[in-house]
Amino acid sequence: MTTTKKYEVFLQPFSEKITDDLLVEFTCSKCKEKVVSTPKVQAALSSGGIGHKCHNCESYLALVCCPSCKANLTVDDEEWEELAGLKGSQCPACGVSLYRVKWATGATIASSGILCPGLKNWSSTEIESSYLDKVRRKLHKNNKNLFSVLHHSVGTRMISSKESMEYLLSNKWYSPLVMSNTSSPIKDRCKYKSPFDHGFHSNLFSFINNLRSALDMLSQEICFHFSPTTPEEEVDLFCVHKYLPDNQIIIKQLITALINDESFLYLNKLRNLMQHRRLPLMVTTGSYNTDQLDTIKPQNIHSLALIELPKNLDYFDDNQLHNNFSIPLLNTIENLYQKIENRTLEIYKNINP
Numbered sequence: 001m002t003t004t005k006k007y008e009v010f011l012q013p014f015s016e017k018i019t020d021d022l023l024v025e026f027t028c029s030k031c032k033e034k035v036v037s038t039p040k041v042q043a044a045l046s047s048g049g050i051g052h053k054c055h056n057c058e059s060y061l062a063l064v065c066c067p068s069c070k071a072n073l074t075v076d077d078e079e080w081e082e083l084a085g086l087k088g089s090q091c092p093a094c095g096v097s098l099y100r101v102k103w104a105t106g107a108t109i110a111s112s113g114i115l116c117p118g119l120k121n122w123s124s125t126e127i128e129s130s131y132l133d134k135v136r137r138k139l140h141k142n143n144k145n146l147f148s149v150l151h152h153s154v155g156t157r158m159i160s161s162k163e164s165m166e167y168l169l170s171n172k173w174y175s176p177l178v179m180s181n182t183s184s185p186i187k188d189r190c191k192y193k194s195p196f197d198h199g200f201h202s203n204l205f206s207f208i209n210n211l212r213s214a215l216d217m218l219s220q221e222i223c224f225h226f227s228p229t230t231p232e233e234e235v236d237l238f239c240v241h242k243y244l245p246d247n248q249i250i251i252k253q254l255i256t257a258l259i260n261d262e263s264f265l266y267l268n269k270l271r272n273l274m275q276h277r278r279l280p281l282m283v284t285t286g287s288y289n290t291d292q293l294d295t296i297k298p299q300n301i302h303s304l305a306l307i308e309l310p311k312n313l314d315y316f317d318d319n320q321l322h323n324n325f326s327i328p329l330l331n332t333i334e335n336l337y338q339k340i341e342n343r344t345l346e347i348y349k350n351i352n353p
Contacts, residue, residue, distance in 0.1 A: 006088060006097040007067040029074045031057035051077065069094035116145040122155025123341065131348040138353045143228070150221045157214035158341065164207035165333050173200065175285040175305040181293040186300045195283045195307050205274060207333055211340055212271040215258070218344055222251065225353045250350045254343070263339045266332075269313040280316060282308045282325035 024037040033056040041052045051062035059076040064083075066073060071093040075083070080100075082089050088099035119136065121128050132151075139147060174192040193199065219240035223230050227243035235243065237259060241252045258264055273280055286303040293299055309327040310316035316324040 006099050007091075009064040009067065009083060009098050009100050012063040012065050012072065026061075026063075026074055028054040028057060028059060028061060028076070029079065030054070030059045030076045033057070035061060051080075064098070064100075066091040066093060066096070066098065068096040116148045117152035119144075119148050119151065120155070122151075122158050123345065125345055127345045127349045131351060134351075135353050143224075147221075147224055150217065150224055154214050154217045154221055154344070157210040157217060158344070161207050161210035161214065162337060164203040164210070165337050167203045168200070168207065168333060169330055171199075173305045173307060174302040175283065177285050178300045178302050179288050179290070179293065180298070180300045181295070182298040184298065186298050192302050195281060195305050201279060204279070204329075204333075207337075208267065208271050208274055211337060212267055214344070215264075215340065218347065219255075222255075222347065222351070225351060226251075251347060254347050254350065258343045261339070261343075263336055264343075266313070266327075267336055267340070270309070273313055280310050280313065281329070282310075284308075 020039055022039050026035055026037065027033070028035050031054065033054060035052060035054050037052045051060035053060055054076075059078070061074055061076050062080065064073050064075055065071070069091060071091065073091065073093070079089065083098060083100040084102040088097050090096070091098055119132060121132065135147065171193055173195050176194050176196065180186060216236045219237045220232055220235045222240055223235050223243050226245055226248055230243045237255070241255050244252055270280075284306045286306050288301055288303050290301075292301045307329040308325040309329055309332060310324045311326050312324055
C-alpha cells in the first residue's frame with residue numbers, strides 16, 4: 001500500500017520586500033478577474049493577516065507556496081478552509097497533497113456582552129470616595145451595572161461642565177473693538193478671541209447644559225437607592241422628593257434647599273433661555289492702555305471684553321447696560337459650579353444605601 005506524501009503549506013507574502021509603491025496584480029482563482037494587492041494588504045499577509053478582497057466576486061485571496069514544486073498558488077477563502085480539512089487539497093501544478101494546520105489561537109475576540117463604566121470618582125473628594133465605598137458593599141450583581149451607569153452619567157456631566165468652565169476662565173476674551181495710532185489697517189500677528197467666537201459660545205452652552213443636567217442625573221441616582229422601581233423618565237430634580245420614603249428627611253431637606261437656592265434658580269432659567277431662545281450676553285469694551293500708542297511704530301491695542309449676564313432672565317433689554325445686565329459672567333459660572341458640586345457632595349454624604 002502506497003502512502004501519498006502530504007506537504008504542509010503556509011501563507012506567503014506577495015513579495016519578500018514590501019514598499020509603499022509596490023502593487024501586485026494577480027488573477028482571482030474563483031472568478032478569474034484581475035485583483036490588485038496594495039502594500040498594506042501585503043504587509044498584513046506577511047504576518048498571517050486576512051487576505052486581499054476581490055471586488056468582483058468578494059472572495060478573500062492569498063498566496064501559498066507548494067513545498068514540492070515551489071509554485072505560488074492563489075487560493076480563495078473557501079480553498080483555504082479546504083486545506084485544513086481531512087482530505088486537504090491538491091497542488092494544481094504537480095498534484096501532490098497539500099494541507100495546513102488550523103490555528104488554535106490568534107482569532108480576534110468579539111463579544112455581544114454589555115460593557116459598563118467602572119465605578120470611579122468624578123471628584124477627588126473624600127466624601128465621594130466614602131459614599132462609593134458604602135454603595136459597593138451593598139450592591140448586588142444584578143444592579144451593579146445600572147448604578148455604575150447612573151453615577152458615571154452624573155460624573156461625565158460634572159467633568160464636562162468643569163472643563164468648559166476652565167476653558168472660559170483660562171482664556172482672555174477681547175472686545176471686537178480696537179484702537180490704533182494709524183488710519184491704515186494693521187494686520188494683527190496674534191489671534192484675539194472674542195465672546196462671539198465659536199469656542200466661547202460652545203463652551204458656555206456646554207457648561208450650563210451639563211451642569212443643569214447633572215442634577216437630574218443625580219436625582220435618578222438618589223432614586224436608585226430609595227425608589228428603584230420608579231421609571232427613569234419620571235424622575236428629575238423637581239419631583240424626586242415625591243419618591244423618597246418619609247424617613248429620608250435630610251435628603252429631602254437638601255433637595256428642597258437646592259431647588260430654592262438663588263444660584264440654582266438662576267442656572268435653571270439660564271439653561272431654559274439658552275436652550276430655547278438665545279445667548280443673553282452684554283459685551284462691552286474695557287479700558288485701553290493708550291500709552292502703548294505713543295510710538296512711531298504702527299500699533300493696535302485691544303481691550304479685554306466686559307461680559308455680563310442679565311440680572312432678570314425673564315425680561316431683559318440689550319440696551320439696558322447699567323440696569324439689567326449686571327451679573328459678571330466669569331465669576332458667576334465659577335460660583336455656580338462650586339455651589340452645585342458642594343450641594344451634590346452634601347447629598348452623597350447623607351445617603352445611607
